[in-house]
Amino acid sequence: MDLAALSTAILQILTPWSFFMLFIGTLLGIVVGAIPGLTGAMLIALTLPLTFYMEPFNAVVLLISMYVGAISGGLITATLMRMPGTPASVMTTFDGYPMARSGRPGRALGLGITASFVGGLIAWGVLLTVTKPLSILATRFGPFEYFTLIMMAMVLIASVSEGSMVKGLISGLLGMLVSMPGVDPASGMPRLTFDWYLLNGGLQLLPVLIGTFAVSQIIADTLDVQNKPERAEVANDSVLMSFSDLKKNAVNMIRSSFIGTGIGILPGIGASIGSVAAYTTAKNVSKSPEKFGTGSEEGIIASEAANNATVGGALIPLIAMGIPGSVIDAILIGALTIHSIQPGPTLFLTNNDIVWAMIATCLLANILMFFFMTSSVRYIASMIYLPRSFVLPVVAVFCVVGSYALNNTMFDVWVMLLFGVIGFMLERAKIPLGPFVIGFVLAPLAEEKLRSGLMMTAGDISPVVTRPFPLFFTITAVILLIWPFWTEHKRKRAGKTD
Amino acid sequence: MQRNPITEILVCGFIALICLVFFINAWSLPPGTFEPLGSGPVPLATAAIVIICCLVIMIGQARALIRNGQVERQFRMEFMTRSPYGPLITLGLTVVYVAALDLNVASFGVITCVFLTILIAALENFKLKSLLPAFLVAVVVSFGVEYMFTNVFVVDLPA
Numbered sequence: 001m002d003l004a005a006l007s008t009a010i011l012q013i014l015t016p017w018s019f020f021m022l023f024i025g026t027l028l029g030i031v032v033g034a035i036p037g038l039t040g041a042m043l044i045a046l047t048l049p050l051t052f053y054m055e056p057f058n059a060v061v062l063l064i065s066m067y068v069g070a071i072s073g074g075l076i077t078a079t080l081m082r083m084p085g086t087p088a089s090v091m092t093t094f095d096g097y098p099m100a101r102s103g104r105p106g107r108a109l110g111l112g113i114t115a116s117f118v119g120g121l122i123a124w125g126v127l128l129t130v131t132k133p134l135s136i137l138a139t140r141f142g143p144f145e146y147f148t149l150i151m152m153a154m155v156l157i158a159s160v161s162e163g164s165m166v167k168g169l170i171s172g173l174l175g176m177l178v179s180m181p182g183v184d185p186a187s188g189m190p191r192l193t194f195d196w197y198l199l200n201g202g203l204q205l206l207p208v209l210i211g212t213f214a215v216s217q218i219i220a221d222t223l224d225v226q227n228k229p230e231r232a233e234v235a236n237d238s239v240l241m242s243f244s245d246l247k248k249n250a251v252n253m254i255r256s257s258f259i260g261t262g263i264g265i266l267p268g269i270g271a272s273i274g275s276v277a278a279y280t281t282a283k284n285v286s287k288s289p290e291k292f293g294t295g296s297e298e299g300i301i302a303s304e305a306a307n308n309a310t311v312g313g314a315l316i317p318l319i320a321m322g323i324p325g326s327v328i329d330a331i332l333i334g335a336l337t338i339h340s341i342q343p344g345p346t347l348f349l350t351n352n353d354i355v356w357a358m359i360a361t362c363l364l365a366n367i368l369m370f371f372f373m374t375s376s377v378r379y380i381a382s383m384i385y386l387p388r389s390f391v392l393p394v395v396a397v398f399c400v401v402g403s404y405a406l407n408n409t410m411f412d413v414w415v416m417l418l419f420g421v422i423g424f425m426l427e428r429a430k431i432p433l434g435p436f437v438i439g440f441v442l443a444p445l446a447e448e449k450l451r452s453g454l455m456m457t458a459g460d461i462s463p464v465v466t467r468p469f470p471l472f473f474t475i476t477a478v479i480l481l482i483w484p485f486w487t488e489h490k491r492k493r494a495g496k497t498d
Numbered sequence: 499m500q501r502n503p504i505t506e507i508l509v510c511g512f513i514a515l516i517c518l519v520f521f522i523n524a525w526s527l528p529p530g531t532f533e534p535l536g537s538g539p540v541p542l543a544t545a546a547i548v549i550i551c552c553l554v555i556m557i558g559q560a561r562a563l564i565r566n567g568q569v570e571r572q573f574r575m576e577f578m579t580r581s582p583y584g585p586l587i588t589l590g591l592t593v594v595y596v597a598a599l600d601l602n603v604a605s606f607g608v609i610t611c612v613f614l615t616i617l618i619a620a621l622e623n624f625k626l627k628s629l630l631p632a633f634l635v636a637v638v639v640s641f642g643v644e645y646m647f648t649n650v651f652v653v654d655l656p657a
Contacts, residue, residue: 049653050653053652053653166554166555167555170510170548170551170552173547177520177541177544180540180541180544184537186532187531187532187536191524191538191541192541218588219589222587222588223582223584223585224580389618389622390618390635393613394614394635396595397614400592401643401653401655404655405653405654413600414596417593417596424585425509425512428509429502429506430506451533454534454535455534458534
């Protein structure tokens with residue numbers, strides 16, 4: 001652990017311009033996370049073009065603080081409107097809203113804010129201690145280790161996807177496939193371009209991201225744009241948790257934070273699953289599980305501590321191995337690449353200041369988030385009732401500007417629109433979008449590693465099962481692939497016997 | 499979780515079709531000269547797996563639909579319970595907006611202002627009391643964005 005580098009990064013963030021980025025990033029993240037229909041992924045994708053002309057350090061500060069803010073902001077809508085502002089807050093709606101409706105909205109928000117803060121701090125501690133050793137280990141990884149790790153990540157993402165594993169696989173592999181048109185990096189020849197010169201450069205990450213996450217969401221939201229959601233008002237009761245409350249809920253908070261961090265570290269999974277796992281565990285070990293879903297304090301704490309903890313957890317594989325821990329991390333990888341920074345095990349050597357900027361921002365944004373949420377949640381809450389018929393068209397304009405700004409070409413804007421429609425269709429068919437984006441980001445790396453590995457071994461694929469790490473990753477991937485089908489088969493057999 | 503079997507069949511069919519086009523195109527790629535794999539096998543394998551997965555979903559959903567024997571009711575439930583007005587108007591106007599920018603019909607600020615006014619008013623079902631706020635928001639956002647991007651962030655804008 002390099003405390004000198006950490007303190008240097010903290011001091012640099014506290015300089016006026018970087019602190020402004022931290023401040024505005026966290027605040028915007030909270031507000032956007034709180035507005036239903038707008039997500040952190042959308043905000044970060046749309047902000048990315050604005051960072052082109054910034055110093056990479058400030059760009060990282062802005063984007064990471066938005067990430068922290070957006071995951072936290074979802075709590076407000078989940079509690080006051082029974083609508084998760086971000087998907088990560090789904091579990092908070094089960095207990096946050098009933099508690100708010102029963103006349104204790106301040107208490108519900110206070111529990112969530114404190115749990116978010118503690119979750120963020122614990123995950124930050126793990127991020128600080130684990131990242132460097134993991135990156136040192138990852139420097140020993142060869143092409144086959146990387147290739148099998150990415151394949152394992154893809155299967156893992158598919159296996160935890162909402163709906164079915166097959167749909168997760170379709171989404172991830174489709175994302176991989178659409179990243180392949182363009183000039184083949186190994187041979188220099190165009191492939192899958194259909195003789196269309198505009199495709200020679202391939203499809204760019206930013207228009208695909210904005211289309212898949214922002215435009216598809218805008219189209220989906222206009223389905224019920226006139227619906228008025230249920231709401232509970234923020235009362236004047238305090239949102240700060242007392243010391244005795246903290247003591248009473250410490251075990252649940254710490255346990256949920258570690259669950260969230262652990263799940264965040266797993267490549268490609270993210271906050272929603274972390275929140276579900278922590279909530280389920282809290283319910284299973286609770287002395288009063290019957291209260292879950294009716295306004296349970298334990299439920300709110302478990303969900304919020306875990307979803308904020310996944311932020312720090314998910315940054316670990318991103319920094320150490322260049323593998324995204326969640327969808328937002330996939331966007332961050334794109335952001336780093338745009339700023340000519342290659343995420344991965346050598347990041348500590350090539351861009352030490354950027355790594356420490358990420359780690360320091362994670363801590364400072366959490367502190368700032370706690371400050372914002374406790375002091376001004378009432379004002380932030382009033383923004384979530386902005387009419388969507390006004391908000392969505394404005395976001396659509398930013399989508400167009402964001403896509404165009406990358407290369408100053410209208411082709412990217414049309415690509416964005418096309419992927420907006422594709423994203424909307426996938427969502428309607430209950431095919432998750434997360435694996436699509438992660439597949440899109442990881443496919444070039446996976447193919448490059450496979451091909452360079454095969455060149456090293458003259459076409460021999462056996463290292464996938466003869467080397468320890470690739471063997472471990474391959475076995476894990478196979479088990480993850482077979483497991484859902486095996487359990488389904490067993491369930492059907494049990495059903496027939498009955 | 500609410501399922502949409504007909505939508506799933508249609509979407510998976512569409513994805514399978516796209517993958518088939520990719521598959522055929524990848525099939526014709528030449529083998530590698532300096533490396534064992536070449537550029538074709540990875541997209542070929544990827545497209546093939548997606549097609550198989552899509553067929554699994556399509557067959558499974560089609561069997562379930564036939565077993566239940568309520569295709570018409572299911573169709574009505576999936577496509578006729580919610581009005582497609584919002585998505586259609588949003589998508590349609592956005593396509594027109596992007597085309598207008600692409601064709602340089604007017605400056606960014608003017609095209610955006612018209613687009614925002616019409617879209618906001620349309621989403622508000624052209625209620626009279628929403629027209630003025632829609633226009634005001636459109637003017638502030640469109641010319642504000644134009645000023646901010648060209649003068650503050652120094653980022654080029656379309657049109």
